[in-house]
Amino acid sequence: MMTDPQKQDPRKAKLLSIIPGLGQFYNHQVLKGSIFLVLFLAFVAELALAGVRQIVNLITLGSTPMMDNSLFMMIEGTLQILVLVVAIILYAANIYDAGNIAKQANEGKKPSTSLVQMIKNIGDGGFPYLFSIPAYFLMLFIIVFPVLVTLFIAFSNYDFLHVPPAHLLDWVGFKNFTSLFFLSSYRQTFNAVFGWTIIWTVVATTLQLFLGIFTAIVANQDFIKFKRAFGVIFLLPWAVPAFISIMSFSNIFNDSAGAINVQVIPFFNKILPFLHLSLPAWKTDPFWTKIAIIMIQGWLGFPYIYVMVTGILQAIPEDLYEAATLDGASAIQKFNHITAPTIFTVAAPIFITQYTGNFNNFSMIYLFNSGGPGDVGGGAGGTDILISWIYKLTTGQSPQYSIAAAVTLLISVIVIGVSMIVFKKTGAFDLGDD
Structure with missing residues (x-):
């Protein structure tokens, strides 16, 4: 039986696409094949001129101090790895495209052989890809690249004793991670800081969520008058830049000259003498500092939740509440079965981001009291959370960049892991089978 020569x-x-472009030439797509071939030759040239050397330098991190800069070698090698990844993706796309076009030709679809036809095909079927591919490339080099550099630093000995180019860096494997968990000087600090980070995140975020939901529900009741005025008042903490508010509160909570200890507490002691309120050491006692920053964060964070929940409440049909009233439901039952499920179904992703945001809330911790008072070791203060401890590890007199990078990776794993678990459990991003 004769084979159709046109097949x-x-x-x-x-x-043929093992050498990029030849498969497209076989499919009579000379222009596309030329593009793939030129890109392939450009990559080979780049690899020969610099790429191989940069990958080798990434592995060795140099051999001669003052001449070899290990940090630059690490950065250049990381960039080269990303270029290699992009090249592999394009290589695979080249092979897939050649086979797919040949298959389409057998089905009677004529492949594009000219620039005009290629542009027309892109406009018809590839328009979304035309706009999304540049975004992916930007993500690769703006997000993935810094993360990879941080990852590599975490596996090196980059500290105040090994600062390039005067000293070379070495790969130390998991030493920095094991030091955090097993070396006494770091283990105690990490446990203290991590424990407080969890407490801070849970308590402060839950407080601002509770205040936001509570004020929104109360302000949304029919018997409340001057709702617009209340709305303006509730938005005031959100209207003022957070760093200004935090620094103002830092002065207000000053132990000896702040308004809380000088005016507010003495006022209550005067009108209610049986209370005998003492003057807390807001800035010098870690316990009271923690109480202060939790209260301040609740005040700063609730307006956003108030606005969002108000919008959700206004979208709930009144028919649901009227039907519940006819069925004899109490106010608490209405809240449990109508209001709360609606709020948490719609706002669950935002609530989760509030927790993850406070987990890394550097401004609140550092601007109020620089992570102090006290010292829990390893350069960390009594109220430092992981992110502010990282800052001190990298800016102190004896910077520990590799340890800071290791802590950064642990933070990323914790935040991403917890977020994904919660998203999966709540179905927050479940967009259906479509």
């Missing part, structure tokens, strides 16, 4: 062989097209 294209997808397998042959893919085999």
Whole structure:
């Protein structure tokens, strides 16, 4: 039986594409094949001129102090890895495209062979890809690149004793991670800081969520008058820049000259003498500092939740409440079965981001009291959370960049892991089967 000479062989097209562009030439797509071939030759040239050397330097991190800068070698090698990843993706796309076009030709679809046809095909079917591919490339080099550099630093000995180019860096494997968990000087600090970070995140965020939901529900009741005025008042903490508010509160909570200890507490002691309120050491006692920053964060964070929940409440049909009233439901039952489920179904992703945001809330911790008072070791103060401890590890007199990078990776794993688990459990981003 004779074979149709016009038939294209997808397998042959893919085999020819081992050298990028040849498969497209086989499919009579000279322009596309030329593009793939030029990109392939450019990558080979880049690899020969600099790429191989940069990958080798990434592995060795240099051999001669003052001449070799280990940090630059690490950065350049990381960039080269990303270039290699992009090249592999394009190489795979080249093979897939050659086989797919050959298959389409056998089905009677004429492949584009000119620039005009290629542009028309992109406009018809590839328009979304045309706009999304640049975004992916930007993400690769703006997000993935710094993360990879941080990852590599975490596995090196980059500290105040090894600062390039005067000293070379070495790969130390998991030493920095094991030091955090097993070396006494770091283990105690990490446990103290991590424990307080969890407490701070849970308590402060839950407080601002509670205040936001509570004020929104109360302000949304029909018997409340001057709702617009209350709305303006509740938005005031959100209207003022957070760093200004935090620094103002830092002065207000000053132990000896702040308004809380000088005016507010003495006022209550005067009108209610049986209370005998003492003057807390807001800035010099870690316990009271923690209480202060939790209260301040609740005040700063609730307006956003108030606005969002108000919008959700206004979208709930009144028919649901009227039907519940006819069925004899109490106010608490209405809240439990109508209001609360609606709020948490709609706002669950935002609530989760509030927790993850406070987990890394550097401004609140550092601007109020620089992570103090007290010292829990390793350069960390009594109210430092992980992110502010990282800052001190990298800016102190004896910077520990590799340890800071290791802590950064642990933070990322914790935040991403917890967020994904909660998102999965709540179905917050479940967009259905479509």
